């Protein structure tokens with residue numbers, strides 16, 4: 001690899017191993033224009049570099065032959081650092097630097113924000129800063145984000161900076177970004193294989209950061225109340241007992257769960273955060289309480305934020321040392337944040353926060369950071385610092401895979417230290433629809449482990465209705481983590497909710513629990529290549545044009561097509577992307593051809609979920625968590641196989657959590673002999689294989705160490 005020193009000739013890009021194949025070339029220098037040749041075979045994309053002394057008046061730069069920026073000074077250099085990645089580095093005397101990409105007008109752009117500004121998965125006709133959103137349609141504060149976008153012209157762009165920026169996708173086929181910095185590095189990612197959008201995400205997460213493997217408790221189901229210090233029932237008269245009431249209801253209903261957490265309030269002091277404690281009135285014995293929950297199979301987390309509420313210990317120490325962002329009034333509910341760029345502030349906060357893991361807390365619900373507690377231009381910088389600080393307090397006690405932090409705001413490399421939840425979704429069908437689109441979009445910017453408050457967070461009157469809640473539960477079953485917000489007047493096993501909702505909760509929570517082997521395998525994959533568990537349709541079937549605009553259906557891994565009911569009344573249409581045949585998953589009777597559309601009308605007990613022909617789905621009971629109702633519990637896998645003679649071979653890469661290794665499970669079907677063979681490596685625990693066929697289910701046992709099973713006279717459900 002050869003990196004041009006600043007000021008060397010950019011037009012003489014020779015002498016590097018990749019230069020000849022480099023898909024990015026300088027086509028003009030007045031203004032400087034890079035031509036990006038992608039797989040698409042369309043007109044080449046034109047990329048110009050922008051600078052300006054303020055962010056509203058940037059213009060394209062020109063260069064002289066030696067890489068100096070003509071007229072204004074500064075320099076620019078570029079190089080192919082691999083056959084698929086070109087790095088552009090700009091040093092300008094101007095305060096704002098950015099770039100513009102012009103494609104064909106029909107090309108689409110994806111990424112940057114989790115929140116769907118336009119309600120869609122693509123960024124059409126939208127522009128916004130790369131900061132948190134506030135109160136918005138469908139979801140308030142939906143704030144995972146990254147300086148990264150994907151274009152259907154066949155490339156992606158990652159700008160590696162945490163300073164404030166703005167992105168604009170308003171002119172058709174055009175993307176533009178401007179950063180508040182005079183020095184910026186951005187990368188143009190151009191995979192070699194046509195339509196390989198997964199490779200763009202893989203390169204981006206490789207350049208920035210990949211997520212880490214969370215503990216088994218991170219899949220949930222997880223239960224919490226917005227306020228465990230109220231809503232007492234029966235014997236309950238403090239918060240600790242309120243959790244026990246939840247634990248007991250889950251036990252008696254045999255609902256699997258692995259997490260509980262304390263949202264605010266739980267501590268003493270103003271707004272209950274900043275003294276690093278539990279309020280003894282509600283939590284008389286916090287350490288024993290957490291130990292007890294741990295013994296019952298629950299990991300326990302607490303709410304945190306970078307916010308100094310008036311007169312708390314955090315506030316007083318910060319005032320004394322000058323750590324708070326100036327000019328933000330503490331005389332209100334919000335309060336200022338600490339400037340964590342100051343090392344002493346960072347160290348103090350970290351030391352105090354360490355109290356929580358020291359008494360058994362295994363992760364944080366990391367809130368806020370975009371609610372006016374600091375200047376906007378500090379948001380991303382402080383966001384990264386606070387999540388790193390939180391991570392460090394936990395990792396020192398629990399190790400890298402022993403705890404689970406989750407945030408509503410997360411920026412770029414934060415995926416290495418936190419997972420995300422979608423923010424404060426409204427508890428109605430608008431909220432659910434935006435949530436589904438949000439989850440797909442979070443995946444497109446590499447935040448794989450994503451969840452939402454099942455039923456919605458902003459609850460007014462009788463929200464969520466039983467209908468909405470049931471639909472949302474079905475959606476959450478097919479997300480990486482299933483989190484349910486319960487609490488005052490909103491607990492499935494208390495009025496006004498009925499037994500029917502409790503049974504739907506049980507059905508969906510236990511389905512999710514059974515899917516952990518599947519979800520965990522894809523979560524592991526995301527740690528390796530960045531490809532998310534929840535996937536936009538076009539990631540799987542890029543040859544199908546319709547796959548680029550559908551915002552309320554997604555693939556869960558490669559095998560499941562999930563189309564949650566996001567409207568009242570239970571009906572919706574489902575589109576089946578071209579390239580596979582699909583089997584309806586709940587009843588396992590109807591088959592749908594790729595390219596077709598079907599209209600469904602479903603009761604609350606069902607949801608539109610399909611498996612593709614040839615799928616292997618590892619399910620099973622591999623996490624004990626709160627299961628104290630099964631005598632002599634041992635883990636067991638239930639691997640499902642859906643053979644089709646049109647799919648000669650398929651493979652599932654199962655993550656063996658004991659050896660911590662990916663293990664192939666292969667299915668080979670032979671139509672001439674009507675036989676199906678399944679070969680698997682070391683799956684770590686014993687299992688049962690179920691083959692789903694026209695003649696019913698055929699079962700075989702699977703050895704932990706690996707083996708082969710063969711079935712004859714198979715009649716595929718798909719033929």
Ligand SMILES: *[C@@H]1O[C@H](CO)[C@@H](O)[C@H](O)[C@H]1NC(C)=O
Pocket residue numbers: 055056129165166178376
């Ligand atoms: C310029 O910055 C201001 C303040 O951060 C912001 O409101 C505005 O949207 C930005 N404009 C552009 C074109 O980036």
Ligand SMILES: *[C@@H]1O[C@H](CO)[C@@H](O)[C@H](O)[C@H]1NC(C)=O
Pocket residue numbers: 125
């Ligand atoms: C783009 O959005 C703006 C404001 O949000 C709107 O006025 C305009 O009509 C939209 N243009 C298109 C082509 O949709």
Ligand SMILES: *[C@@H]1O[C@H](CO)[C@@H](O)[C@H](O)[C@H]1NC(C)=O
Pocket residue numbers: 135136137138139140458
């Ligand atoms: C959420 O956002 C909506 C606007 O979409 C706003 O009306 C509402 O007050 C917000 N709710 C809360 C609890 O902040």
Ligand SMILES: *[C@@H]1O[C@H](CO)[C@@H](O)[C@H](O)[C@H]1NC(C)=O
Pocket residue numbers: 055164180377
């Ligand atoms: C750019 O960042 C500087 C601090 O580095 C800040 O003072 C200024 O207000 C920011 N400008 C905009 C437009 O956000």
Ligand SMILES: *[C@@H]1O[C@H](CO)[C@@H](O)[C@H](O)[C@H]1NC(C)=O
Pocket residue numbers: 244245247248289292293296
């Ligand atoms: C421990 O938790 C269980 C869970 O329901 C509860 O019944 C029990 O009272 C708790 N024990 C203590 C000492 O808190």
Ligand SMILES: *[C@@H]1O[C@H](CO)[C@@H](O)[C@H](O)[C@H]1NC(C)=O
Pocket residue numbers: 275311312313316
């Ligand atoms: C913080 O300082 C105020 C004013 O001096 C004092 O009243 C308060 O008790 C202090 N808070 C704590 C938690 O010590």
Ligand SMILES: *[C@@H]1O[C@H](CO)[C@@H](O)[C@H](O)[C@H]1NC(C)=O
Pocket residue numbers: 270310311330331332333
């Ligand atoms: C808590 O903060 C509010 C302002 O946000 C203030 O009025 C009140 O005095 C504070 N309470 C204590 C105990 O410091």
Ligand SMILES: *[C@@H]1O[C@H](CO)[C@@H](O)[C@H](O)[C@H]1NC(C)=O
Pocket residue numbers: 325326339341342375378
């Ligand atoms: C935050 O602290 C850093 C390090 O001391 C400093 O450079 C920066 O200007 C501070 N930010 C604000 C807004 O005060």
Ligand SMILES: *[C@@H]1O[C@H](CO)[C@@H](O)[C@H](O)[C@H]1NC(C)=O
Pocket residue numbers: 138426428429430431458
């Ligand atoms: C959901 O609630 C928001 C406000 O919280 C409202 O604007 C929206 O119209 C509601 N949607 C439905 C389908 O009721």
Ligand SMILES: *[C@@H]1O[C@H](CO)[C@@H](O)[C@H](O)[C@H]1NC(C)=O
Pocket residue numbers: 584586587601602603606607608
């Ligand atoms: C499954 O079959 C039942 C009983 O016939 C029916 O009510 C339900 O709608 C079916 N579910 C799906 C997803 O087709």
